[in-house]
Amino acid sequence: TDEDLALKLEKGNEIITKITSLSTKTDLKKEWQVKFDENKKKSEEITMGINNCRDSKAAIVSGSDLPVENISFDDGFLTIDGYQFKENQICESDAVLILANILAKINPGPIQIIGDASILDSVKLDMLNDIAEANNKVMFVDEVVRNANDMVVVGYEDLVKADMESNFKKLDGKGKKKEPKPKKEVKVEKDLTEPTAKDIYDNNPNEDKTPEGGENEEPSTLF
Numbered sequence: 001t002d003e004d005l006a007l008k009l010e011k012g013n014e015i016i017t018k019i020t021s022l023s024t025k026t027d028l029k030k031e032w033q034v035k036f037d038e039n040k041k042k043s044e045e046i047t048m049g050i051n052n053c054r055d056s057k058a059a060i061v062s063g064s065d066l067p068v069e070n071i072s073f074d075d076g077f078l079t080i081d082g083y084q085f086k087e088n089q090i091c092e093s094d095a096v097l098i099l100a101n102i103l104a105k106i107n108p109g110p111i112q113i114i115g116d117a118s119i120l121d122s123v124k125l126d127m128l129n130d131i132a133e134a135n136n137k138v139m140f141v142d143e144v145v146r147n148a149n150d151m152v153v154v155g156y157e158d159l160v161k162a163d164m165e166s167n168f169k170k171l172d173g174k175g176k177k178k179e180p181k182p183k184k185e186v187k188v189e190k191d192l193t194e195p196t197a198k199d200i201y202d203n204n205p206n207e208d209k210t211p212e213g214g215e216n217e218e219p220s221t222l223f
Helices: 002-062 092-106 122-134 156-175 197-202
Strands: 071-074 077-080 111-116 138-142
Touching (some): 002 071, 122 138
Parallel strands (some): 111 138
Antiparallel strands (some): 071 077
16 A cells, blocks of 8 residues: 555665665764874874983983982973972972082082071971081071060051051141240340449549539530
8 A cells, every 4th residue: 555655665764864874974983993093103103202202311311420319300300209399299498408409519619599498497407508518518598587585576557557657747747837936035234344424534633623614514425
């Protein structure tokens, strides 16, 4: 019947679709396999080159006169005693000692600047001193006084407050008017030794003292 024929055609189309899909997948698989083989070959060549570089580097390191023992280069990193020389692999105080030891070996001068040594405890300070003595070096470090008894902890807010108070006092002093200073009274004392007009008149024997000569008149100050 027509219905049976339609069902057979539908099933046939489904089979054809699956076959086509499988064929497409097979072709894609072959293509991907070719790319995989090519990339694998490149990877093997690169790996071989890396191994050759590592072998050459190891030969250079082993044949070199390195200033510090137990130094190696693994995976592109400097390692000391098997630990990578990185911030998350080594503490800062150990890094100071390691660098001081390396610089002491390669620095021809007698003076060596270390810098901040406050992170070193007494044991590691002694180790740093041993490095300096072993290499005949004079090392300069920034150190703090560890046994200080007189110490004042001043907070940032206290410093700001003190600075503001000082500025306010300066401004307050500028706003005030200066009061005038009181004038000093200067007393002039009369010289008692200076002769008066009467004294001069009485001591002049040649002066006419008769009433006609002006005895009853006021003595003159003009001579």
